[in-house]
Amino acid sequence: MSRYPTVAQIRAAEAATGLLANGVLMGRAAHGLASAILNHLRDTGGVYGRRAGLVVGSGDNGGDALYAGALLARRGVAVSAVLLDPAKAHPGGLAALRRTGGRVVVEFGELDVLVDGIVGIGGSGPLRPAAAAVLGAARALSPSATVVAVDLPSGVDADTGVVNEPAVRADLTVTFGLPRRAHVLAAPQCGRLVVVDIGLDPGAGRDAVLQSLSDAQVGAAWPVPGPFDDKYRQGVVGIVAGSAVYPGAALLCTGAAIAATSGMTRYAGPAAAAVVDHHPEVVAVGEPEEAGRVQAWIVGPGFGTDVDARARLRTVLAADVPVLVDADGITLLAQNPDLLAPRSAPTLLTPHAGEFARLTGAEVGADRVEAVRACAADLGATVLLKGRATLIAGPDDPDTVLVNEAGSSWAATAGSGDALSGIVGALLATGLPPALAAAMGARAHSVAAHIAAGRPGAPIGASALVAAISDAIRVLRASGA
Ligand SMILES: NC(=O)C1=CN([C@@H]2O[C@H](COP(=O)(O)OP(=O)(O)OC[C@H]3O[C@@H](n4cnc5c(N)ncnc54)[C@H](OP(=O)(O)O)[C@@H]3O)[C@@H](O)[C@H]2O)[C@@H](O)CC1
Ligand SMILES: Nc1ncnc2c1ncn2[C@@H]1O[C@H](COP(=O)(O)OP(=O)(O)O)[C@@H](O)[C@H]1O
Ligand SMILES: [K+]
CATH class of the missing domain: 3.40.50.10260 (YjeF N-terminal domain)
Incomplete structure (x- = not known):
C-alpha cells in the first residue's frame, strides 16, 4: 500500500x-x-x-x-x-x-x-x-x-x-x-x-486519503479456486451489455469476466447468440429476468439508451445483489437517479470523465480526488473514475480514495472500458468489497494492456487486452510470491 x-x-x-x-x-x-x-x-x-x-x-x-x-x-x-x-x-x-x-x-x-x-x-x-x-x-x-x-x-x-x-x-x-x-x-x-x-x-x-494497492497486494487477494470450490461457489456474474447490432461490447465484457475469475458467467441480452458463438462457456439468455441466479450484475456497456435498455437497467437494479453500472447504463442512470434510491446491495459506477459529468451535472474539475469522493457520498455508491490515474471512492469511507496509475496509456482504446467492467464485475461476484474489486480490476486491466502492447510497445485493440488478462493475473500473483 x-x-x-x-x-x-x-x-x-x-x-x-x-x-x-x-x-x-x-x-x-x-x-x-x-x-x-x-x-x-x-x-x-x-x-x-x-x-x-x-x-x-x-x-x-x-x-x-x-x-x-x-x-x-x-x-x-x-x-x-x-x-x-x-x-x-x-x-x-x-x-x-x-x-x-x-x-x-x-x-x-x-x-x-x-x-x-x-x-x-x-x-x-x-x-x-x-x-x-x-x-x-x-x-x-x-x-x-x-x-x-x-x-x-x-x-x-x-x-x-x-x-x-x-x-x-x-x-x-x-x-x-x-x-x-x-x-x-x-x-x-x-x-x-x-x-x-x-x-x-x-x-x-x-x-x-489517497492510497494505492501494490501489485503484491492485488495478486495475493486475487480469488482463485480452492479444493472444495465449484463453478457456483466462486460467484456467478451476470452481464447485460451490447446489442444485436453492436455485439462488440458484450463480447469484450464477457470475455474479460471469463478470464478474471473461475466463477460462472451468464449473459442476458440481445447479443446472446454472438456471445455463445465466441464464448461457449457462457450461459446466455435474452433478458435478465430469464437468467438464473447471479451474485453480481454488470449492466450498461454498449447496450444503448432505448426503452429496452431502460427496462433492463430497472430489472437489474431491482435485484438485491451488487451491480456494476457502466457506459450507457450510467447515461440512463443520470436521467433516472431515483433508480438507486431503493437499493440496499452495493452499486458500483464506472464513469469516464464525460459520463461523470452527466452523472453529477458538473465537470470533474481540477480536484479529481475530491470530485470522486463527493460523487460517491452523494449517490451512496462506489465510484470508479477512469483515466490514466483511475480513482475509486466508496460511499461509507470518506477517508479512503484508491488510485491506480496505469503505468502506460495503451489502454486508451475503444472497448477497453468494456473489458474493465468485465474484470471488476467478475471480482464483485466473488464477494469482494466494491472498492477493492474496482481497484484490483483496474490494476489487472492496466497490467494486461501493458503486456498486450509488449516492448517497446505497439498499439493494441481491446481484444488483445482481454487476451492478456490471464497473463496479467499471473504477473500480479507472482509479484508477491
Ligand atoms: N519543509 C521541509 O522540511 C523541507 C522542505 N524541503 C523543500 O522545500 C520545498 C518547499 O519550500 P518552500 O515552502 O519554501 O516553497 P517552494 O516550493 O520552494 O516555493 C515557494 C516560493 O516560490 C515562489 N513561487 C510560487 N509559485 C511560483 C511559480 N509558479 N513560479 C515561480 N515561483 C513561484 C514563491 O515565492 P515568491 O517568488 O512569490 O516570493 C514561493 O514563496 C519542498 O518542495 C522541498 O523541495 C526539503 O528541503 C525537505 C525539507
Ligand atoms: N490515457 C490513458 N492511459 C491509461 N489508461 C487509460 C487512458 N485513457 C483511458 N484509459 C483506460 O481505458 C479504459 C477506457 O474506458 P472507456 O472510456 O469506458 O472506453 P470504452 O467506452 O471505449 O470502452 C478505462 O479503463 C480507462 O481507465
Ligand atoms: K521543482
Missing part, C-alpha cells in the same frame, strides 16, 4: 520531526537529491567533468538544489546555477555552492543534467515567464539533457496533479520522505520517482 498525503499533511510530518529550523531535513534532502543525480551520471558515462545546471527559485526548493549542487561540485561535476530571484535565493545553499566552486550564471552553456529547483510544495500555478524562458533556452541548447525535478516538476500542483502549462516535464523526480499526490496523479510528468528517506516518523502519511 502506498499513501499520498496532501501538502498540509507533509508540512505537519516535517514539522513533527523538530528538524526543520536547523536545516537538518534540507541537508538530508539535498544529500538524497545529489545521490540520485550522481547515480544517473554514473549510469550514463561517469561523474567527473559532467555538466549540471540548476534553475533556482526563491524558496526552499531552490535551497535543496543549491546544497545538492555543492555536493555535486565537490565530486567534480561542473555546476552552474541561474538564480530566478537572486535576492531571495537560499543564502546557506548559495554560500555552499560558491564554496565548492559552483558558478552563478545568467544563462547556461551546454548541460548533461538540468535541475528544476524552481518550486516544490510551496508553488502554485504555471511557471512564471522568467523561469519558463530559462528552461526553454536550456532545453533548446541541450535537448538531450536529463531533467531532474526537485520534489515536483514545477508547474504541477502538488495536491491535484494538475499540470499548469507551461510546466516542467521531468525524466527523474526526487522527493523527500513521502510521495506527494501529484506523483501518482501526474506520474507521466514526473518520470522516474525516487523517494529519499529524510527521517520522518514511520507513521507519517498514515492519515493520507
Whole structure:
C-alpha cells in the first residue's frame, strides 16, 4: 500500500520531526537529491567533468538544489546555477555552492543534467515567464539533457496533479520522505520517482486519503479456486451489455469476466447468440429476468439508451445483489437517479470523465480526488473514475480514495472500458468489497494492456487486452510470491 498525503499533511510530518529550523531535513534532502543525480551520471558515462545546471527559485526548493549542487561540485561535476530571484535565493545553499566552486550564471552553456529547483510544495500555478524562458533556452541548447525535478516538476500542483502549462516535464523526480499526490496523479510528468528517506516518523502519511494497492497486494487477494470450490461457489456474474447490432461490447465484457475469475458467467441480452458463438462457456439468455441466479450484475456497456435498455437497467437494479453500472447504463442512470434510491446491495459506477459529468451535472474539475469522493457520498455508491490515474471512492469511507496509475496509456482504446467492467464485475461476484474489486480490476486491466502492447510497445485493440488478462493475473500473483 502506498499513501499520498496532501501538502498540509507533509508540512505537519516535517514539522513533527523538530528538524526543520536547523536545516537538518534540507541537508538530508539535498544529500538524497545529489545521490540520485550522481547515480544517473554514473549510469550514463561517469561523474567527473559532467555538466549540471540548476534553475533556482526563491524558496526552499531552490535551497535543496543549491546544497545538492555543492555536493555535486565537490565530486567534480561542473555546476552552474541561474538564480530566478537572486535576492531571495537560499543564502546557506548559495554560500555552499560558491564554496565548492559552483558558478552563478545568467544563462547556461551546454548541460548533461538540468535541475528544476524552481518550486516544490510551496508553488502554485504555471511557471512564471522568467523561469519558463530559462528552461526553454536550456532545453533548446541541450535537448538531450536529463531533467531532474526537485520534489515536483514545477508547474504541477502538488495536491491535484494538475499540470499548469507551461510546466516542467521531468525524466527523474526526487522527493523527500513521502510521495506527494501529484506523483501518482501526474506520474507521466514526473518520470522516474525516487523517494529519499529524510527521517520522518514511520507513521507519517498514515492519515493520507489517497492510497494505492501494490501489485503484491492485488495478486495475493486475487480469488482463485480452492479444493472444495465449484463453478457456483466462486460467484456467478451476470452481464447485460451490447446489442444485436453492436455485439462488440458484450463480447469484450464477457470475455474479460471469463478470464478474471473461475466463477460462472451468464449473459442476458440481445447479443446472446454472438456471445455463445465466441464464448461457449457462457450461459446466455435474452433478458435478465430469464437468467438464473447471479451474485453480481454488470449492466450498461454498449447496450444503448432505448426503452429496452431502460427496462433492463430497472430489472437489474431491482435485484438485491451488487451491480456494476457502466457506459450507457450510467447515461440512463443520470436521467433516472431515483433508480438507486431503493437499493440496499452495493452499486458500483464506472464513469469516464464525460459520463461523470452527466452523472453529477458538473465537470470533474481540477480536484479529481475530491470530485470522486463527493460523487460517491452523494449517490451512496462506489465510484470508479477512469483515466490514466483511475480513482475509486466508496460511499461509507470518506477517508479512503484508491488510485491506480496505469503505468502506460495503451489502454486508451475503444472497448477497453468494456473489458474493465468485465474484470471488476467478475471480482464483485466473488464477494469482494466494491472498492477493492474496482481497484484490483483496474490494476489487472492496466497490467494486461501493458503486456498486450509488449516492448517497446505497439498499439493494441481491446481484444488483445482481454487476451492478456490471464497473463496479467499471473504477473500480479507472482509479484508477491
Ligand atoms: N519543509 C521541509 O522540511 C523541507 C522542505 N524541503 C523543500 O522545500 C520545498 C518547499 O519550500 P518552500 O515552502 O519554501 O516553497 P517552494 O516550493 O520552494 O516555493 C515557494 C516560493 O516560490 C515562489 N513561487 C510560487 N509559485 C511560483 C511559480 N509558479 N513560479 C515561480 N515561483 C513561484 C514563491 O515565492 P515568491 O517568488 O512569490 O516570493 C514561493 O514563496 C519542498 O518542495 C522541498 O523541495 C526539503 O528541503 C525537505 C525539507
Ligand atoms: N490515457 C490513458 N492511459 C491509461 N489508461 C487509460 C487512458 N485513457 C483511458 N484509459 C483506460 O481505458 C479504459 C477506457 O474506458 P472507456 O472510456 O469506458 O472506453 P470504452 O467506452 O471505449 O470502452 C478505462 O479503463 C480507462 O481507465
Ligand atoms: K521543482
